[in-house]
Amino acid sequence: QMKLQESGPGLVKPSETLSLTCTVSGGSINGDTYYWGWIRQPPGKGLEWIGNVYYSGSTYYNSSLKSRVTISVDTSRKHFSLKLSSVTAADTAVYYCARLTDYSRWYMDVWGKGTTVTVSS
Amino acid sequence: SYEMTQPLSLSVALGQTAKITCGGNIIGSKDVHWYQQKPGQAPVLVIYRDNNRPSGIPERFSGSNSGNTATLTISRAQAGDEADYYCQVWENSAVVFGGGTKVTVL
Numbered sequence: 001q002m003k004l005q006e007s008g009p010g011l012v013k014p015s016e017t018l019s020l021t022c023t024v025s026g027g028s029i030n031g032d033t034y035y036w037g038w039i040r041q042p043p044g045k046g047l048e049w050i051g052n053v054y055y056s057g058s059t060y061y062n063s064s065l066k067s068r069v070t071i072s073v074d075t076s077r078k079h080f081s082l083k084l085s086s087v088t089a090a091d092t093a094v095y096y097c098a099r100l101t102d103y104s105r106w107y108m109d110v111w112g113k114g115t116t117v118t119v120s121s
Numbered sequence: 122s123y124e125m126t127q128p129l130s131l132s133v134a135l136g137q138t139a140k141i142t143c144g145g146n147i148i149g150s151k152d153v154h155w156y157q158q159k160p161g162q163a164p165v166l167v168i169y170r171d172n173n174r175p176s177g178i179p180e181r182f183s184g185s186n187s188g189n190t191a192t193l194t195i196s197r198a199q200a201g202d203e204a205d206y207y208c209q210v211w212e213n214s215a216v217v218f219g220g221g222t223k224v225t226v227l
Contacts, residue, residue: 037216047156047164047207049216060214063122096163105170106211107154111163 002027004097004112012091012119018084022097022112029078030055035100036080037108038071040093048093052100053080087119123212125219132225139195141222143208146189151210153191155184158221159204167206168193198226 008020
């Protein structure tokens with residue numbers, strides 16, 4: 001059974017770069033029928049999509065975050081990563097990684113448990 | 122960008138039926154997916170492509186989609202169904218979520 005696990009610092013200073021990694025186990029990251037994505041949830045608020053990466057490295061990003069976001073994939077290490085630059089308190093959230101499936105209809109069928117990131121000095 | 126509207130909250134009596142709506146412009150022409158999120162937990166897919174249940178999701182969960190409204194129906198509501206529910210579509214190369222509906226089982 002596929003599992004995803006987020007990892008990275010739980011505390012980031014304002015103006016710095018948030019970096020998270022999602023490790024994939026129990027299946028291949030190379031499948032051409034999947035995207036790998038990041039979603040976040042600020043405290044007490046709804047879900048916000050950040051972006052997706054394909055095993056080839058091609059990406060889609062949320063237009064509201066695009067200038068600050070980089071998502072990459074390392075198939076040899078079976079993980080994909082999120083970098084969010086110039087963070088502020090508004091970036092404080094639980095960050096989830098997920099697998100997306102179903103070409104042209106894309107939805108998230110496997111989720112990590114999430115990791116809390118706080119932006120504070 | 123595409124927007125979807127969900128009621129903020131909804132209450133349902135134990136054993137009764139809850140209908141959670143997701144409104145959007147001609148949403149009936151899109152494939153709508155639904156997630157359940159319990160407090161402190163990651164979301165779980167409960168319906169995909171309007172009306173399909175992943176394995177392990179009870180038959181009490183069903184979906185429909187027509188015109189400008191998609192609906193997630195929870196039949197014979199149980200205490201364990203109390204959660205936030207989100208609709209989602211893929212539109213213009215982006216994942217779009219509805220704002221979420223908090224369902225309370227009385």
